Amino acid sequence: MDSIGNRPIWLTYDAQVDVFRVTGGAPLEGTVAVPGAKNSVLKLMAATLLAPGTSILTNVPDIEDVTIMAELLRRLGCDVDQSGDRVCITVPATPDHRADYDLVRKMRASICVLGPLLARCGAADVAVPGGDNIGSRGLDMHVDGLRKLGAVVHNEHGYLLAEAKQLSGAHIVLEFPSVGATETLLMAAVTAKGETVLENVAREPEIVDICRMLVDMGAKVDGIGSSTLTVQGVQELHPVEHRVVSDRIVAGTWAVAAVMTQGRVTVSGVAPKYLELPLEKLVSAGAELSVEDQGFTISMSERPTSVDIVTLPYPGFPTDLQPQFIAMNSIANGAALVTENLFEARFRFVQELSRLGADVRTDGHHALIRGKSELSGAPVEATDIRAGAGLVLAGLVAKGETIVYGVSHIDRGYAGFVDVLQKLGADIARVAE
């Protein structure tokens, strides 16, 4: 049987039948270390396809999506070995170039093998992904960009079929700074012939992380961290050892949990500069914050005050923290307007939050939240990773018991979610349904 470390794959899938039982009321107290970022590690695992041989990633989070990506790489002919927070990936001289629907449908991030497979194999057949249930999430920018680099791309029977004997450098302006499209085009461009200029790219810390890893593999990339990346194609890359950047969204989730429960939590292993806006918002809500180079302590002694937020690409407010902030606003003093600019379906979860008594009205891209002094526990269903986190946070302050269904979503993105919260003093347990 296939396994990652000692964990058989079928066992990890069995987690889907579990629920979280949360009883509200305990303030969170203590220290928590943040693992590597989900939104970085998956792309870094895909980027190893660009060089034959063994690459090593460290600070890898123990999450379901890493298991799925490892399985996908194995299907492409790689050996993947995980022990602790370290993953060794051995890429063959000629990987397979087909990513099948049965795996891709479990995780949208699977699309990130498209660029490196095309660059390495001259062809890539990748199923059009499913994944998070948060909106339409098109692939047009990935496809248009690859065409500009000289690829022929068709969409047939649910697969993107891309072909190019030799990609060639091009000038590409993205319509929107898409994280995924930036990564696909970057990974395709590093071994393309000549110069590629990518304008209006995403600037997320996870993009900086993949740029750094590619440079260590021998790629030539200028403008890292800016909205224009200039890539000089090289003939080949070599394997690398790389430490995954820490997960700012996980760190932000624990910070909101501390504030909502009127506790005091120290979050270590993450640079607070990557969370500037969310932490500022928590201070506006009434929290006390002290920051260090690689961590921060946040505490709260009163009911939070409502804060408006507007989600935007980095360095704007991250959409991946929007549900957690809606949860906080639902018990805050006052009313807040939250504007979601990235994923239209992300407000779906407010229907579940309303089951706990939250007063949230949505209209298109906007949600108006009128804070209540109390929520009351109820059964709720997580519809995506961050919605799941938001619902658990609401459960941590709701009166009585909240049962959260759909926890497989949370498992996809948060390592040891229940263990961390228990360690911080929360009354939460994972139980079979």
Ligand code: UD1
């Ligand atoms: C990544 C993150 C996700 C985060 C998001 C925005 C991973 C695995 N996921 O998702 O957690 O919420 O960045 O920070 O890293 N779009 C198009 N056409 C395209 C590409 C994107 O219309 O070709 C649209 C999407 O529908 C969405 C917006 O652009 O409305 C942002 O998407 P994008 O930045 O690409 O997000 P992902 O890479 O999917």
